[in-house]
Amino acid sequence: MPKEVVAEKIVKKKEIVDEKSSDKNLDDSSEKSSRKQDRVVVKLPKPSYVHPDDHIHTKRKALFAPFMSPKDIKVEIRQGKLYSGTLRINKRNRQESYVTTDSLDGDVFICGQHDRNRALDGDIVAVRLIDPEKAMEKKREHDMRRRDEKNRAQDKNGDPSVGKRNNTADDTKPKSKFFGVVVGIISRVENPAFSGTIDIERSQQKSKKDSDNKSRPNEKDKHKAHPFWFKPTDLRVPFIMIATRNVPPGLLKNEAKFKDHIVVVELVEWPIDSAFPFGKIIQDIGQVGELKTEAKAVMLDNRIKDSPFSPKVLNSLPSTPWTIPVKEYKKRRDLRDTRVFSIDPATAKDLDDALHVQPLEDGNIEVGVHIADVSFFLKTHTALDAEAYDRATSTYLVDSVIPMLPSLLCEELCSLNAGVERLSFSVIWKMDLKGNILDTWFGRTIIKSCAKLSYDDAQSVIDGNKLPSTVKLAGHTTDNVESDIIHLYKLSKHMRSRRFENGALSMNSIRLSFNLDDNGDPVGVWIYEMKESNRLIEEFMLRANMSVAEKISEAYPEQALLRRHIPPIERRMEEFLGLARELGYTLDASTAGTLQASFDAIEAKDIQTVLKILAIKSMQRAKYFCTGSFEPEKYSHYALNVPLYTHFTSPIRRYADVIVHRQLECALQKKAGCGYQKEDVERIALRCNQKKDGAKNAQDQSIQLYLARYLDIMEKKGSIISPAIVLQVTSEGFDVLVPEYGLEKRINVKSLPLEKFKHNPEELCIDMYWKKNSIPCREKPEKPSDDDSETDSKSSIEQIPDTDIVDTRPLDNIPGIPVVKLSQESVMEVAVYSSENLQKVKPFTRLDVLIQAEMNRSPPIINVYPVNPFATYPKTFPKI
Missing domain, CATH: 2.40.50 (OB fold (Dihydrolipoamide Acetyltransferase, E2P))
Structure with missing residues (x-):
């Protein structure tokens, strides 16, 4: 029955009832007869659609609106x-x-x-x-x-x-x-299963409350197990009730065993009359705080597929030993004699890209970017392609890589290893001496890389030194390779300078790297410093992605897979600019370029860092999209400040790049269609976005897990006290950045041993009156609060911008890179007044903080406490 008809009958029923209530002279029999007739007239049909979770099986009222069909x-x-x-x-x-x-x-x-x-x-x-x-x-x-x-x-x-x-x-x-x-x-989110712990205390309290509400318990119910409550690790997921029928026998017999175990719960249903969803325990993955257990929970919560490739998928791989088919030599541009080499992290095994540079007779320069031709091996409508789509990206954790493709492809047949012939897809430019593009050629090629260089190898040459003696070259001289590096470096400097002059924005975040011992424990940590060799590669990869985006969007304006970065969230940016003005800095955020220029105009690097961190909160992540889904003016990439951008340079580890390769091949063959309908590209873009976000979150959480473990180990040697910069002040606390460990934390002053505190919004500060000789620290195990707002967590919890830095793989585990230090000139110490035990905390001031890790929680957390300047600190704190 149409909704309009139903609504009309409801209205008529109301009108009839109103008329009856006003007519007091009607006798009972006629009233009953009339009501009976009304009921027949206005009887409503059952809904044509009822979601399975919308069926009410109890006498309770619905707490939510029913789902539409x-x-x-x-x-x-x-x-x-x-x-x-x-x-x-x-x-x-x-x-x-x-x-x-x-x-x-x-x-x-x-x-x-x-x-x-x-x-x-x-x-x-x-x-x-x-x-x-x-x-x-x-x-x-x-x-x-x-x-x-x-x-x-x-x-x-x-x-x-x-x-x-x-x-x-x-x-x-x-x-x-x-x-x-x-x-x-x-x-629903893919595979709605979550890691967490059984809240034994909550379960017992609920069970006792339910039993107290029964005056006479049924004899049969006495021996029934009470339902359990599951507390997910992810604070965004509500508590989940585990019904009696879904409680494993082991949990019923030994509740204490599960008190400190991480289990996996699968969502079963969320009834319309329940404030909480229902689930069932599907796995016990181990003890809370154990590194391997917590790492497994990270992968599970981010839906990272780490299972081995199935026999069906492996059967799609080419037979080995494999050689390039003869027909490919006839179809492709032969660059085996061209001096090509790769520059990657020293530990990288999946070499996606390589470069060449050579002078031309007319005084210009030829530069080639050569990308692994994954699409040659990854054919559509195969089990291998379906698996690559399912995984969508490789995931890089501190201790491992979860690959998108089997190792035979990503580490051997596709990887542009030195000294072997490889299939590639190339973008070759004719450039002038300042890196301006005069002409572009796209096509499939065959290359033979002469060297696998690390970023440090290339940086050695840029710094005026020679390539290390450990570098092995195949068929070319060291002098020639060093000369090529210098040529590429000079071109990249011109290109980078021009890119920022044209309005690009750099918002790179702090990146940690670790040294692991033979047991997998972290024994060293430092902040990785981007060098000129990194930026050299970045410039040419960005330019290749832009060139390909221009080509495929022109060929397929309705189906091209591109990548866009929308402007900052307006409300948040306005809040940030207002805060910056109050702090004495007027920034122009009308475009990405003006914002970058505003940052560059600030001489104090520490202040720049603080302001950029605050600005990040207004940024959004870049996303893949289908050109047919938007008007062209919405294609642009905010941070790069370019109208067209895509991902082409990493097909070994990103499925989106594989699709772009296929579309580029069709465009070069001038095919009317790219092999995908608009709906197909939209579906692929959505999948790649979801999996890329999951992989990025897993990488970040893996870093925090290993940092917590490192700090836990270091605490046994002594208290960890480190300088921190105050980012911003709120009515009840302040945010700090600990540069040494890349930590950004919010400190709630209500949890500190203070006599009192006072927020002065006019001075943008918070006054803390300390209790003398009281030390803020973790004195006992803290029970996680049900209230998210009280959780000590990363303050930039919203979306972190992805400005498409090319290399997101783990960085070289090479000790000796200096930790970022706070300069003495740009950041002043927090003001201290001994007579009142007063400490005035303002943005851009520096104070010392005590850092403590808790490995007895899931996930492990890192606590940061301001050091009480009126107390004496012991060398070590007892471990709980």
């Missing part, structure tokens, strides 16, 4: 009544989430769990826009209730009224220009 969702999306996109939940506050959709020029803010309607982080959802004013009012009421609950408890460390006054500061600012509610889940 997939058919209706598709219709209303086409009509512009609904919007689809990926849901992202704020890790600091689960009540706030956003839907990123390509159809609007901003994210859709979802307020609260009710409006999120059982959707999980990463789900593709359908949202309906709602009135922003009403949504903000609802949010303010919700926030007020949360604050009232918190403020009922008196805080010994500060004046509660201060927190109450200042907590409302940001409530009047809308979170987004769009507000909405989730009306359906188009597709």
Whole structure:
């Protein structure tokens, strides 16, 4: 029955009832007869669609709105009544989430769990826009209730009224220009299984509460096991109830064993009448805090597929020993005699790219970028191609690589190893002496690399030295290779300078590297410093990606797979610029170029670093997309400040690059179609985006895991005290950056041993009145809070920008690279007033912090505490 008809009958029923209630002279019999007739007329049919989770099997009321049917969702999306996109939940506050959709020029803010309607982080959802004013009012009421609950408890460390006054500061600012509610889940996050721990205490409390509510327990229920509560590692995932029927026998017999074990729970359902989803335990992966166990949890939570390649996939590989087919020599440009070499991390095994440079008779220069021809081996509609699509990217962890392709391809047949002939896909430019492109050639080639150089090898030449004696060359002289490096370096300097003059933005983040011992434990850590050799490779890879983007978008304006980086979130950028002005720095963020120029104008490098970290919070990640999905003006890449960009240079480790190779081949053959419909490219782009985000998150979490383990080991030798820069101050705390370890942490002053504290918004500072000789530190195991906002976590928890730095692989584990140090000139010490035990904390000031790691939690965490200048610190703290 059409919805309009149903609605009309409901209205008529209401009108009839109103008429009856006003007519007091009707006798009982006629009233009953009339009501009976009304019931027949307005009887509503059963809904044509009911989602499995929307069936109510209990007497409880529905807590959520029922999901719309997939058919209706598709219709209303086409009509512009609904919007689809990926849901992202704020890790600091689960009540706030956003839907990123390509159809609007901003994210859709979802307020609260009710409006999120059982959707999980990463789900593709359908949202309906709602009135922003009403949504903000609802949010303010919700926030007020949360604050009232918190403020009922008196805080010994500060004046509660201060927190109450200042907590409302940001409530009047809308979170987004769009507000909405989730009306359906188009597709759940892949494999909805999560790692975490069984909350034994919560489970027992719930069980006791349920039994107390029964006046007379049923005799049969006495011997039934109580349900358990699962607390996911990921703070964005709610508690999950494990029903009795899904509780493993081992857990029933020995609850204590599971108290400190990490288990994996699969989501089974989320009924419409339950505040929590239901799940079942599918795996026990080990002890909390063990390095291997925690690493496995990282991969699982980010849905990294690390299982061996199946026999069916391996059967798709070419037979070995393999040689290049004779027909390929006839079809391809033969560059085996050209002096080609690769520059990569010293430990790299999957060599995607190589370069050559040679002078031309007309005084110009020829430069070639040669990329592994993975698409020659990876044929469409094969098990191998399906597996590559499924994985979509290689994942680089501290201790291992989870490859996209079997090792026979990624380390041997495709890898551009030195001294062997390899198939490649090349972009060759004719350039002038300043790196301006005069002509471009694309095509399939055969190369024979003469050397595998590391970044340090190339840097040695750039610094005026020779190649190390350990470098082995095949068929070419050391002098010639050194000369080529210098030529490429000079060209890259011109290209890089011109790129930034044209408005590019550099937002590189701090990157840690580790030394591991034979047991896999970290024994050294440092911050990797980008050198000129890294930037040399970056320039030519970026230029190759741009050239290919121009070619395939021209050939296939509706189906090309490109990559775009949308401008910063406007509200957040305005907040950042306002903060910068209050700190005395006027920045121009009208374009990426003006923002970069503003940063460059600041002489103090530490201040630059702080401001860039604050600016990062307004940035969004670059994404793959299909050209037919957007108007051309939306193709641009904000950080690179170019109109067209794609990924072509890493097909061994990115499936998106494989698709681009296939499209480029079709374009060179001048085929009418690229082999993919628009819908196919949209699906592939979505998949690659999801898996790339997962791989990036896994890499970051792996680094934090190994850093926590390293600090835990170092604590046994003595207290870890390190200098930190204050990034920004809030009403209840401040954010710090610890450059030595690349740590960014938020410090909540309410948790410190203070007599009192006071926030001075006019001075942009917070005054901390310390208790003398009191040391803020981890004195006992901290129980994780159910409230996300109280969690000590990375403060830049929102999306981290991906400005498409070419090399995202693990960096060389070579000791001796200096740690980033704080300069004495640009950052002043935090002011200390001994008479009052007062410490005034302001942005851009420096203070010492105590760092402690907790390996008895999952995931392990790193705590940062400001050093009390009025206390004496012991050499070591006892381990819990």
